[in-house]
Amino acid sequence: MKMKVFDFVVIGGGASGLAAAITCKRENPHMSVAVIEKNVELGKKILATGNGRCNVANTNYEYYNEVKEFLESIGVLLKQERQGMLYPNSNAAKDIRELLEFWIKKLGIVVMSKTEATNISKIENSSFSIKAISQEGELQISATKVLLATGGKAAPQYGSSGGGYVLAKKLGHTITPLRPSLAAISCVGKFGSLKGTRVHAEVTLQNKRTGKAFNQIGELQFTDRGVSGICVFNLSKNIVLNLEGRDLIEAFSDYKLKIDFMPEFAQEELGNVLKERLKLFGEDSISKLLTSVIPAKLAECILEELAKENGIADISAGDVDSFVRKLARKIKSTEFSVKGVNGWKEAQVTSGGVQGKEVNKTTFESNIVGGLFFSGELLDYDGICGGYNLSNAFYSGICVGRNVAECTG
Structure with missing residues (x-):
């Protein structure tokens, strides 16, 4: 079996994972970056946000400026509505996904769709070994840095299964109680x-x-x-x-x-x-x-x-x-x-996740396993309605991408 080798592997092709991959590759073009996504297409859950309009952010979110800057940098024209809610001017969630996909392709980021990571292990103090299953069979992937951005358990009809929690737990992390939220x-x-x-x-x-x-x-x-x-x-x-x-x-x-x-x-x-x-x-x-x-x-x-x-x-x-x-x-x-x-099918987000004290609040790197990062819904964060959860997904992904780009040769 041939080993695929990358500097940075993102597991999960949702808003957070894509933001991380794009930010990393932009800031360090020489890095090899890959996204593993078990669905056929990237960003599937994005299409459901804001009733298809995509309430992409909120001006009252603590790190709103960073999120706004990223969205505008990929070509999103934003408009503000009541209570600080931000939407693409087109009112179309598909446009957000389309622009994210455009930059993934333009930057030469490798996408492995219809592929699911089944195990991650740290090889001594160096790289990670990732086992994955695709339609072609089992894959062996090596990565210097890994981001778990698999999403939570909410809305399983869009591919959310909670598999990321299992991977995080195997790597020594504590998962706080999980329950449906915003339902x-x-x-x-x-x-x-x-x-x-x-x-x-x-x-x-x-x-x-x-x-x-x-x-x-x-x-x-x-x-x-x-x-x-x-x-x-x-x-x-x-x-x-x-x-x-x-x-x-x-x-x-x-x-x-x-x-x-x-x-x-x-x-x-x-x-x-x-x-x-x-x-x-x-x-x-x-x-x-x-x-x-x-x-x-x-x-x-x-x-x-x-x-x-x-x-x-x-x-x-x-x-x-x-x-x-x-x-x-x-x-x-x-x-x-x-x-x-x-239940999970009707909930918008997951309450609970990787325990906060086990993750660096600035870089979102694991405090237990060096080189491992978490972002988005996998974190123990569930904000109120109004664009806060998507804001947090983008922000945590941006932070991870920036940090990985700076720390990798």
Whole structure:
């Protein structure tokens, strides 16, 4: 079997790995650089980011300037939208991938697609020996420096399998607990009638055992199992389960969601608004009370729940003030018990990864194995929605590429 020899081998052809390869080859053109990718094509997961638009970065990311400089250097024309989110001006994720592929080819970087690294070992204190499987059979590869940029376990439909964690562990690294992050939350109850309903809301995730709470405001969308939307995704990363002697259902029950469907109104203020609307429509037209206030399906559900909880079917003979107070409270504070977080297929990122203290925070080189680097989702980093995770993927890759170029002859 013929040995393939390179100065720098990147395992994983996603955003982070490609940024590392391009940066390294640009800064040290004499180096031989290769990318090993198990998929047929490079950057497959990039196509799914930002709903196909590619929320490529965020101006609020700590190292935004470095990411922006790299993206512009490969020809990406960026535009900024709300909350610092950056997209290619074309709104096309495929354009980001196309430009990355262009530079990989232009710089003469070797790409081994449909190839999976199965083992990495350090040969004494010098080079690395990499075993890989391709369609042609087993490959033996030698490299002076190696970057593991294989991605996490989220979105396996794009090729993510978590194989990089296995390789890292074999090399002596600790992997912190892995779980799906930035995913929809399923709740106790029936949500079929609300499926697809969207509403601007303030959502609070609370641990009922500790009292610790996390808060997000944004568009919430009901699913057939619970709630979704960016605000929910961001909250999901804070669900950490205590599984000591308990099953998953019991562990998830530690958490509840409290939803304020009209965060722009104080409860008393909302009560006054509802009271005026009662005067306008009359007490025999309750069905019109919330028309144009909140989505119709949600209004119907809230009124039905209020009737069940308080025995109020109508208020023609009841206490108007009491009804209005209860309705305002229900709109401002509806609670659901958490049943679960959607799994790997629907999660955007992986929470957990190679333990932070085992990786140099500046170069992303292993503190255990010299010449070994980690980047992207393989690291123990999961940011909120809005381009932070892709920013971190690019930034860590850029840092690795720069460091390898400087330290290799």
